[in-house]
Amino acid sequence: MNPELKTNLKAIWGRAYVRVVGANREPSWIVSETVLPVLAVAAYVYVYRALNPDPLFTSLVILGGAMSAYWMNILWSMAMQFYWEKEMGNLDLYMIAPISRMSILLGMAAGGFFFATLRAIAIFVLGIILFQAEFVVTSVWKLFLLFFLSMFALYGMGMLFSSIFMLFGRGAWQTSTLFQEPIYLLGGFYYPVKTLGAAVAALGSLLPITLGLDGMRQLTLKSGKTLGFLSVETEILILVGMSVVFLLAAYYSLLFMERLGKKEGKLSLRWQ
Amino acid sequence: MKDLAGLDYINLRMGSWLGWQIETNWTNLWVYGLYSLARPIASTLILVLIFLVVPQGKLEHPLFVYTYIGNAFFMYVYMVLFGISWVIHEDREHYQMLKYVFIAPRKMYYYLAGRGVAKLAITTFSVLVTLAFGIWVLKIPVDLTEVNYLALGSGLFLGLLCIAALGVILAALSMVTAHHSFYLTEGIAGLFYLISGAIYPIDVLPGWLQTLAQAFPLTYWIELIRRSMNVPLQSQVLSVYSWQELFLVLLISTLVLLIASHYIYRIFERISVKYGLVDRLTNY
Numbered sequence: 362m363n364p365e366l367k368t369n370l371k372a373i374w375g376r377a378y379v380r381v382v383g384a385n386r387e388p389s390w391i392v393s394e395t396v397l398p399v400l401a402v403a404a405y406v407y408v409y410r411a412l413n414p415d416p417l418f419t420s421l422v423i424l425g426g427a428m429s430a431y432w433m434n435i436l437w438s439m440a441m442q443f444y445w446e447k448e449m450g451n452l453d454l455y456m457i458a459p460i461s462r463m464s465i466l467l468g469m470a471a472g473g474f475f476f477a478t479l480r481a482i483a484i485f486v487l488g489i490i491l492f493q494a495e496f497v498v499t500s501v502w503k504l505f506l507l508f509f510l511s512m513f514a515l516y517g518m519g520m521l522f523s524s525i526f527m528l529f530g531r532g533a534w535q536t537s538t539l540f541q542e543p544i545y546l547l548g549g550f551y552y553p554v555k556t557l558g559a560a561v562a563a564l565g566s567l568l569p570i571t572l573g574l575d576g577m578r579q580l581t582l583k584s585g586k587t588l589g590f591l592s593v594e595t596e597i598l599i600l601v602g603m604s605v606v607f608l609l610a611a612y613y614s615l616l617f618m619e620r621l622g623k624k625e626g627k628l629s630l631r632w633q
Numbered sequence: 634m635k636d637l638a639g640l641d642y643i644n645l646r647m648g649s650w651l652g653w654q655i656e657t658n659w660t661n662l663w664v665y666g667l668y669s670l671a672r673p674i675a676s677t678l679i680l681v682l683i684f685l686v687v688p689q690g691k692l693e694h695p696l697f698v699y700t701y702i703g704n705a706f707f708m709y710v711y712m713v714l715f716g717i718s719w720v721i722h723e724d725r726e727h728y729q730m731l732k733y734v735f736i737a738p739r740k741m742y743y744y745l746a747g748r749g750v751a752k753l754a755i756t757t758f759s760v761l762v763t764l765a766f767g768i769w770v771l772k773i774p775v776d777l778t779e780v781n782y783l784a785l786g787s788g789l790f791l792g793l794l795c796i797a798a799l800g801v802i803l804a805a806l807s808m809v810t811a812h813h814s815f816y817l818t819e820g821i822a823g824l825f826y827l828i829s830g831a832i833y834p835i836d837v838l839p840g841w842l843q844t845l846a847q848a849f850p851l852t853y854w855i856e857l858i859r860r861s862m863n864v865p866l867q868s869q870v871l872s873v874y875s876w877q878e879l880f881l882v883l884l885i886s887t888l889v890l891l892i893a894s895h896y897i898y899r900i901f902e903r904i905s906v907k908y909g910l911v912d913r914l915t916n917y
Contacts, residue, residue, distance in 0.1 A: 383811075383915070397820020404826045404833075405683070411696060411833040412687045433819075448727055449914060531659040535668055542675035551679055552686045 372460040376468025380438075381475055395483035399491070402426030402484055405551045406492050420495050420582050423488030425550035427481040428574050431515060432544060434477035436537045439519030442469055443527040452527070453629050462615050466523055470516040496581040503593055504580045510600035511573025517607030518569060524615040528627050544568065553578065553588040562590050569603050572596040641743040648747020652716070655723075656751050666758070673708050673759040674766070680704055680832060681771070698773045699859065699867045700832045705763040706789075706858050707831040709756050710796055710851060711822045716752025717745050717800030718818050721807040725912065732912045742898055745804050749797050775862050784861035784876050788883065792854035795887040798894040799825075805894075805901035809908075811915035831855055834868035843870065850886035853879045 402422060409418035446452040455465050488494045498504055526533050547565035548554065554562045554575050565571045576596040579589040586592070591599075622628040657665050684697055691697075725731040734744060767773040803821060810817060826832070828846040835846040846852045847870065856871045857879040866872045874882070905911050 392817065392820070397817065397823060400820060400827045401823025404823065404831075407827070407833050407837050408680070408683055408700065409687065411837045412684070412694070418687065445727075531655075535659065539668060539671050542672045542679070546675040546679050546682075552682050556682055556686050 368459065369461050369464040372458070372464035373468040373471065376465050377472035377475070378468075380469070380472025395479065396487075398426070398430065398480055399484050399487045402429075402488065403492070406488075416493060416495050417582060417584055419488075419492045421553070421578060421588075422551055423485065423492065423494040424496075424578060424581065425552075425574060426488070427484040428570060428577070429545065429550050430477045430480035430484065431474075431512070432548070432550075432570055433541075434473045434480075435515055435519040435522070436540055438473040438476075439466075439469060439516065440522035440526050440540075441533060441537050443523045444529055444533040447527060447628065448631050450629070450631070456619070456628060462619065463520075463612060466520040466611065466615070469523070470519060473519075474512065474516065495583065497583055499580050499585070500593075503597070504577060507573055507576045507580070507593065507597055507600070510597060510604055511569050511576075514569030514600050514603035514607050515573070517604055517611055520611035521607055521614050524611060524618045527618050528622050528625075547571070549574065549590075553590070555588060555590045566590070566599070569600055569607070572600055572603075641740045644740055644743040645747040645750070648744040649750035650747075652720075652748035652751030653754070656755060669755050669759055670762055673705075673763050676708075677701070677704060677763055677766070692771055692773075695865055696833070696867060698767075698775065698864055699834070701767050701771070701773050702764075702775070702859050702862055702864050703829075703831040703855050705760055705767065706792075706855060707826060707829070708760055708763070709753070709793060710825055710829070710831075712752045712756040712759075713749050713793065713796045714800045714803060714822055714825075715818050717749040717797065718803035718807050720745055720748045721804050726914050729912065729914075735906075735911055741902065742801060742895060745801055745898075746797055749800055753793065775864070779863050781861040781863075781876070784857060784880065788854060788857040788861060788880060791880070791883050791887050792851065792858070795850050795854065795883065795890055798887070798890040801894040802890075802897050805898045808901050808905040809910055825849070825851060828852065829855055830868065830871075834870075836868050836870050850883055850890065853882045853886070857883060 402425075405422045405426070406419050409415075409422060443452060446455065455462060489496075526536070529536065545551065547557070547561070548568055548571040549557065549562070549565060554565055554571055557565060562571075566575075572591070573596070575590045576593045578584075579586050579593055582588070619628075660668070680700055681692065684692055684694060684700075721731065724734060734741060764775075768775055768777070803818060806817070828835075828838070828842060828849050829851040830838075830846055835843055835852060838846060852871070853874075856868070856874070857876055860876045860879065871879075
C-alpha cells in the first residue's frame with residue numbers, strides 16, 4: 362500500500378480510536394448517552410399526548426429525537442473540535458504532523474458517528490419500548506440510502522464547520538449554542554418540516570438532516586407521504602449533491618483557513 | 634454549619650462579575666442581546682408549531698397558555714442550572730484555571746453560585762421578552778393587572794434558590810465526570826423538563842413519573858408561578874393545593890436542597906482532590 366495512504370488511514374483510525382476508547386474509560390457516558398437523551402425527547406411526546414393520543418405524533422417525535430443525536434454531535438464534537446484542540450494546544454501538533462488534516466477530520470467524524478449512533482439507537486429503542494412508537498418501513502433500501510446520504514452530507518457539513526470554527530475566538534461556543542434550538546425549529550425535528558411553509562422549509566432544507574429526517578418519516582410513519590415536504594427521490598438526489606459539495610467545501614475551506622491562520626498567527630492563539 | 638452560615642459575599646460578587654464578563658464580552662451588547670433571545674424564542678416557537686400541527690390544537694387551546702408560561706419560566710432552570718454546572722468543565726478544561734480557584738482562600742461554593750448570577754440576569758431578559766411576545770403577539774390570555782405579584786416575586790425568588798442549589802449539586806457531579814458530561818447537564822435539564830410539568834399537566838404522565846413529579850420541588854414552583862399569573866388550572870393532581878400551600882412546599886424543599894447542596898459539594902470536592910481530578914483534561 363502507498364505509504365502516504367497508509368499513514369493517513371492510521372491517522373483516521375487513531376483519531377477515531379481516542380474518542381471510542383477514551384469515552385469508554387468514563388462510564389458516565391452510559392447514562393448521559395443513552396438514558397438521559399430519551400427523557401428530553403419524552404417531554405415532547407407528552408405534549409402531543411396531552412393534545413392528541415394519536416401514536417403517529419409519538420413516532421414522529423421519537424424519530425426526530427433520535428436524529429437530533431447526530432446534529433448535537435456535529436455541533437459539539439465536529440464543528441467545535443478544532444477550536445477545542447486549538448484551546449488545548451493540540452492543533453499545533455496536528456499542523457506539524459505529516460498527515461492530511463482531512464484525515465483528522467474523518468477520524469473525528471467516524472468516532473463521533475459511533476457515539477451519536479449509540480445515542481440515536483437508545484432513543485429509538487427506548488422510544489419503542491416506553492412509548493410504543495410505531496414504525497412501518499415501506500422501502501428498506503431507500504431508507505438506508507437516505508440515512509447514509511444524510512450522514513455523508515451532514516458530516517461533510519460538520520467538517521466544513523470545523524475548519525471555519527478553527528479560527529474563532531470565544532464566540533465559537535455561543536455560535537454553536539445558536540445552532541441548537543433554532544436548528545431544531547428550522548429542521549422540523551419535533552414536527553413535520555412542511556408545517557413551516559414552503560419558503561421556510563426550503564431554507565431549513567439547506568441542512569442535510571432536514572431532508573433526511575423528512576424522507577425517513579415518509580418511509581417509516583403510517584402517514585406516508587402526506588406529511589412530507591419533497592418526494593423521497595428528490596431528497597435523495599439533493600443529498601447526493603450536498604454530500605459532494607460539503608466534502609469538497611470542507612477540503613478547500615480547511616486549506617484556506619489553515620493558510621489564513623498561519624498568516625495571521627491564530628492557529629495557536631488561545632483563550633481569546 | 635458554620636461554613637454554611639458564613640456567606641462569602643466577596644466571592645459571590647466576584648463570581649458574578651467574572652461570569653458576566655465571560656458571558657458577554659466576546660461581542661458587543663446588541664449582538665449579545667440577539668444571541669440571548671435566539672434560543673428561547675426558538676424553543677417557544679417549537680411549542681407553538683406543535684400546537685398548530687395537531688388537529689385538535691391551535692393557540693386558543695386552554696393548554697396553550699399553560700404550556701407557554703411554564704416553558705417561559707423553565708428557561709431559568711436550563712440556563713442557571715447549566716450556567717453553574719458548566720463552570721467546572723469550562724474552568725477545568727478550557728481555561729485550565731480551576732486548580733487556581735481551588736487553592737484561592739475563598740469558598741468555591743459561592744464562586745459557583747456567583748457564576749450562576751450572571752446567567753440569571755441574562756435569562757431574566759429572555760423570559761421577559763418571551764412573555765411580552767406571548768402577551769402582545771400571540772395574545773395569550775394573561776392580564777398583567779390581575780397578576781398576584783407577591784406570589785410571583787416570592788415564588789420566583791425561592792425557585793431560583795432551589796435551581797441554584799440543584800446547579801451546585803450538578804457542578805459537584807461534574808467534578809468527577811469527563812467533559813462529555815456536557816450531555817449529562819443537557820440530560821438532567823431534560824429530566825427536569827419532563828417531570829416538572831413545565832409544558833403539560835403532570836396528570837398525563839404515567840403513575841410512577843407522577844409520583845416523581847410530586848416529589849420534585851420545581852413542579853410546585855412552576856405551578857405557583859402559573860397560579861400567580863391566573864393561568865387556568867389544568868392539573869387535577871396539583872389543583873388540591875392553594876398557592877400558599879405550594880409556596881410552603883417550595884420553601885421547605887428549597888431549604889433542604891440548599892443544605893444538601895452544601896454537603897454534597899464538599900463530598901465531591903474531597904473526592905476530586907483525592908483522585909487528582911481538579912486539573913485533568915478529558916476533551917477528546
